[in-house]
Amino acid sequence: MGTPLKKKLPKKPLEVAIAGLKFKNPVMTASGTFGYGAEFAPYTGLEKLGAIVVKGLSLYPRQGNPGPRIVETPCGMLNAIGLQNVGVDEFIEKKLPLLKDVKTHVIANIFGETIDDYMEVARRLDRVKGVSALEINISCPNVKKGGIVFGTDPQEAFRVVSAIRKSTSLPLITKLSPNVTDIKVMVKAAEDAGTDAISLINTLTGMVIDVERRRPVLATATGGLSGPAIRPVAVRMVWQAAQAAKVPLIGMGGIMNARDALEFIIAGAAAVQVGTASFIDPDAAAKVASGIEEYVQRHGVSVRELTGSLKLA
Amino acid sequence: MQSVESKILYNDRLAEGYFRLGLSWKTPEVKAGHFVMLRLSDGMDPLLRRPFGVFRVIGAKGKSTRGTGIELLYRVVGRGTTILSAKRPGESLGILGPLGNGFPAPQKGRKVVMVTGGMGIVPLYLLAQRLPEGTLLFGARSKKETFLLDEFRELGIKIKTATEDGSAGVKGFVTALLEKELSTDTVVYACGPVGMLKAVSRLCLDAGVQCFVSLERSMACGIGVCLGCAVRTINHEARENRNYKMVCSDGPVFDGKDVDWELL
Ligand SMILES: Cc1cc2nc3c(=O)[nH]c(=O)nc-3n(C[C@H](O)[C@H](O)[C@H](O)COP(=O)(O)OP(=O)(O)OC[C@H]3O[C@@H](n4cnc5c(N)ncnc54)[C@H](O)[C@@H]3O)c2cc1C
Ligand SMILES: Cc1cc2nc3c(=O)[nH]c(=O)nc-3n(C[C@H](O)[C@H](O)[C@H](O)COP(=O)(O)O)c2cc1C
Ligand code: FES
Numbered sequence: 229m230g231t232p233l234k235k236k237l238p239k240k241p242l243e244v245a246i247a248g249l250k251f252k253n254p255v256m257t258a259s260g261t262f263g264y265g266a267e268f269a270p271y272t273g274l275e276k277l278g279a280i281v282v283k284g285l286s287l288y289p290r291q292g293n294p295g296p297r298i299v300e301t302p303c304g305m306l307n308a309i310g311l312q313n314v315g316v317d318e319f320i321e322k323k324l325p326l327l328k329d330v331k332t333h334v335i336a337n338i339f340g341e342t343i344d345d346y347m348e349v350a351r352r353l354d355r356v357k358g359v360s361a362l363e364i365n366i367s368c369p370n371v372k373k374g375g376i377v378f379g380t381d382p383q384e385a386f387r388v389v390s391a392i393r394k395s396t397s398l399p400l401i402t403k404l405s406p407n408v409t410d411i412k413v414m415v416k417a418a419e420d421a422g423t424d425a426i427s428l429i430n431t432l433t434g435m436v437i438d439v440e441r442r443r444p445v446l447a448t449a450t451g452g453l454s455g456p457a458i459r460p461v462a463v464r465m466v467w468q469a470a471q472a473a474k475v476p477l478i479g480m481g482g483i484m485n486a487r488d489a490l491e492f493i494i495a496g497a498a499a500v501q502v503g504t505a506s507f508i509d510p511d512a513a514a515k516v517a518s519g520i521e522e523y524v525q526r527h528g529v530s531v532r533e534l535t536g537s538l539k540l541a
Numbered sequence: 542m543q544s545v546e547s548k549i550l551y552n553d554r555l556a557e558g559y560f561r562l563g564l565s566w567k568t569p570e571v572k573a574g575h576f577v578m579l580r581l582s583d584g585m586d587p588l589l590r591r592p593f594g595v596f597r598v599i600g601a602k603g604k605s606t607r608g609t610g611i612e613l614l615y616r617v618v619g620r621g622t623t624i625l626s627a628k629r630p631g632e633s634l635g636i637l638g639p640l641g642n643g644f645p646a647p648q649k650g651r652k653v654v655m656v657t658g659g660m661g662i663v664p665l666y667l668l669a670q671r672l673p674e675g676t677l678l679f680g681a682r683s684k685k686e687t688f689l690l691d692e693f694r695e696l697g698i699k700i701k702t703a704t705e706d707g708s709a710g711v712k713g714f715v716t717a718l719l720e721k722e723l724s725t726d727t728v729v730y731a732c733g734p735v736g737m738l739k740a741v742s743r744l745c746l747d748a749g750v751q752c753f754v755s756l757e758r759s760m761a762c763g764i765g766v767c768l769g770c771a772v773r774t775i776n777h778e779a780r781e782n783r784n785y786k787m788v789c790s791d792g793p794v795f796d797g798k799d800v801d802w803e804l805l
Contacts, residue, residue, distance in 0.1 A: 263766035270542045271637075271764075283766075292785055294804055298761050298769035303585040305761060309768045312785065456585045484585070507762040508580065508590060509635070510544055 241530035242521055244278070244498050246476045247399035247424035249333060249360055251278040251499060254531050255489065255517040258480050258503030259284055259337035259363060259403075260309065261454075262513075264319065266326035271510035276517055278499060279333035282319070284365050285353075286338075287345050289315035294447040299436050304455030304482070305504060306434050308448040311339060316349045324358050333360035335401065343388050347395040354396040362398050364389060364423075367405030367430035379405035379430070382417035389421035401478065404428040404469075406458075411465050412472035419475055427478035427501065428469060429462045455504040456482040463491050470496025470536055484512070486519020493520075496536040542764075543569060547636040550599075550608040552628050556688055558617045560626055563599060566610035566636060571595050572643030573668035574755055574794045577611070578763035580635030581621045590637065591621045592760050592789070594663035594732075597670060614663050614689075640763050641793050644668050644730055644753055651728040654678065655698075656719055656741050661733030662689055664755055668730060669698050676701065676722060680715025680737060684708035716740045723748045731755070731797070735805055742797030752797035756805075758788040765790025773801035 242253040256279040262268060265280040274280065292312025299306050314323065319336070327334055336359050340346035346364070353359050366388060367379035378384045389402055402418040404411065406429035418426055431452025436445045444450070462481025469477055479497030482504070483489050489500045505512035524531060550563035578590035593613045600609035617626050628634070644664070647653050653675035655665045662679070666689070669675060676699040681687045683706045690700050701718050702710030711718065719729070719741060731741045732755035745752035758770040771785040774795065783801060786792065 261767065267764060267766050271544050283768075291783075292768060292771065294773065295771050296759060297771055298759055298767065300587060300589050300759070303588055305589060307761075307767070307769060312768050312771070455588055504588075504761075507767055508588065510637070510762075510764065 237525070237528050238530045238532075241524045242517070244476075244531055244535075246478070246498050247361055247401060249399060251333060253278040253517045254493065254497075254499035254520065255513050256281050256335065256478065256499060256501045257506060257513050258501035259365065261503040261506050264314075264323035264326070265330070265334065266323070268506070268510050272514045274327070274330045275332055276514040277332050278517065279335050279360070280327065280330070281335040281337055281363055281501060282323070283313050284311050284337045284339045285313055285316045285319050285349060286311065286340060287316060287349050289313065289318065296446055297451075299445045299451070301434065301436060301453065301455075302457060304453055304457030306436060306446060306451035306453055307431070308446045308451035310448070316352050320352065320356055324356070328358055334358055335361045335363050337363040337365055337403070339365040343391045346388055347391050350392045350395040350398070354398055359398065361401055361424075362392070362396060363401040363403050363427060364392060365403050365430070367403055367407075379414075380408050382413050385414055386417040386421045389418050389423055393422040399424045401425040401427050403430055405430050406432050406461060406465055406481075411469050415469050415472045419473070423475060425476045425478060425498075426469065426473060427480065429458070429465050429481045432458055432461065454482070456484055456488075458482050459488060459491075463495050466492050466497050467495040467538070483516065484508075486516050486523060489516050489520060490523060490534070493531060493534050494536070494538050496538070498532075498535050542638065542640065544635065544637045546633045547610065549628055549630050549632050549634065550610060551630055552626070555614070559688065560615055560617070561596070562613045562615060562625070563607060564610045564613065564634065564636060565608045568598060568609070568611055569639060571598055571611065571639045571667070573671060574641060574643035574664045575639035576641050576664075576763075576793065577613070577636050577638030578640065578760070579625070581624050587621045587624070589761050590635070590763065591625075592640075592757075592763060594660075594755075595639065596663045596666050598667075614660065616660050637763060640789060642791065644755070644794050647672070647728045650726065652676075652724065652726050654719065654722045654727055654729050656680070656715055656729060656731040656733070656737070658715060658733035658737050659686065661731070661737075661755070664732050665730060666692065669693055669696050672696075672698075674698070678703070678715050678718045678722070679710075680704075680718075680733070681709070682706065714740070716744055719744055723750050725749065729753070729797075738797070739802045739805065742800065742802065746798050753794050754797045754800065755793045756788050756795060756800070757793065760789050763789045773804045774799045775801050
């Protein structure tokens with residue numbers, strides 16, 4: 229009896245394996261909140277991250293939506309950026325080389341308005357040195373065509389992921405939308421289509437009205453809600469997804485610190501992504517990683533063991 | 542550019558609802574027109590940092606005031622600035638900066654005219670400090686809303702005011718004053734309410750005078766990555782000539798003729 233035997237911590241307690249790749253720690257940046265990565269070099273150690281997930285890439289450059297594009301909400305923010313990005317070719321030529329000496333994985337987040345778009349973006353990134361995996365955004369709520377349909381209809385999700393599966397040899401992470409009734413159905417659709425992992429959640433659709441002017445604050449009326457306000461919803465969805473999923477999950481939604489990240493891991497995520505928090509503190513993701521390390525040491529348990537370790541009464 | 546914790550040196554009430562905030566900061570080089578993002582609370586609400594222009598650099602030249610760093614000037618408009626106004630010397634704030642492009646220095650021989658109203662005066666002070674001479678045109682609704690004019694006078698800047706109710710200077714809008722100042726060798730720097738900037742920019746465009754405006758937009762990151770603070774600009778050379786620029790990283794200072802004012 230007495231003090232419990234402290235279990236010996238396995239080697240590399242922070243390391244996780246997802247989609248055939250090894251990540252030095254389970255903390256990644258969330259797409260659209262970390263630019264193309266290099267922008268953060270003055271403020272944080274990029275090599276402290278498990279992976280950098282870059283802004284969503286489309287086949288051609290995109291202008292994005294008129295402003296206002298963002299508005300703060302209680303413990304969160306709404307955004308309607310409209311997926312502005314430099315396009316896949318300029319990313320490969322100009323942005324990716326800036327990360328070539330950074331010792332971490334780079335994951336390209338991709339989207340399209342048609343299945344052909346998605347396939348072509350995936351094909352252009354295939355065998356590009358420095359890209360470790362693709363994250364497929366089927367869940368962005370801001371684009372009129374495409375996005376929302378793929379993300380909320382399991383048949384469409386299956387079609388687009390299967391098509392991409394055929395266009396690339398890169399590991400695939402399918403990013404799911406929370407704007408659905410049953411997340412398990414979407415998990416199953418992505419798995420059947422051959423995804424190697426699943427990330428969730430993208431933003432929740434929301435709206436803010438300026439009552440003096442009786443107009444929506446955002447130029448597009450609605451936008452995507454992110455930040456700590458969505459965290460309980462995100463944890464719940466990761467937990468539900470974990471009950472159905474065979475592939476590893478990457479959890480996100482309102483993670484501000486290591487404690488928040490651990491909720492996702494205990495609920496069933498193999499890794500996490502830090503999004504909006506990077507706007508408030510550009511070093512947030514690296515701090516989450518060091519906080520998890522501290523927890524792992526203190527509890528004598530690896531991240532791999534923690535994943536899905538939730539105790540239910 | 543850096544992200545650090547900074548101590549509050551002073552947070553003095555300037556007038557009802559207006560404050561001067563001294564922050565201790567081993568300041569990297571600050572240009573006129575630069576801004577910083579401040580973390581006003583450690584909690585989750587308000588969540589995002591808030592942008593503030595740099596009013597001046599303090600304690601830099603030996604004749605130290607109450608420390609070395611920067612001075613900001615702010616108006617209480619909402620929750621973040623209310624929280625800020627209750628902060629005391631010795632407390633610390635997260636500061637990210639200096640950010641943005643800043644005002645381009647005037648070419649030799651140009652006559653500098655600054656146009657402002659409200660808090661728009663902030664970045665112009667730093668500009669004025671570094672000018673041999675210049676004129677400041679201040680527009681306000683009434684005398685109550687004019688301030689800091691003596692500090693500009695001390696810099697040797699000529700001051701003209703216009704108030705809508707005529708309680709100070711001439712009665713009317715600041716653009717009426719501007720019209721009289723414009724000549725081909727003038728360069729205009731403007732910061733203030735968007736309606737004023739639009740009018741100033743149009744006036745300068747018609748007169749063929751170069752005009753730089755400092756814009757404001759809601760910001761999340763301040764460093765060009767969230768793409769939230771977009772303004773549409775016009776590229777006069779390109780065929781696909783409308784595109785979005787970020788106020789935080791491409792601006793906040795833009796050439797007035799490049800801004801698509803219709804969308805603002
Ligand atoms: C580049 C830049 C430089 C700035 N420099 C200064 C400065 O030197 N001094 C200063 O006092 N302010 C400055 N501002 C404006 C300042 O950032 C806002 O006033 C502040 O963010 C408001 O925060 P809040 O939480 O108090 O208000 P919120 O609670 O966010 O908003 C409360 C109310 O204030 C209104 N509001 C929000 N932003 C502004 C704004 N920009 N102007 C007027 N009303 C606004 C909102 O519409 C709302 O009605 C600057 C803004 C930018 C983009
Ligand atoms: C400004 C902004 C832009 C985003 N852009 C993208 C994007 O391009 N592709 C994508 O898959 N998700 C995008 N997201 C969603 C985030 O990656 C993340 O799923 C969501 O914000 C929830 O995490 P958070 O609460 O930690 O921010 C964006 C989010 C924000 C706030
Ligand atoms: S505030 Fe994020 S891009 Fe300007």
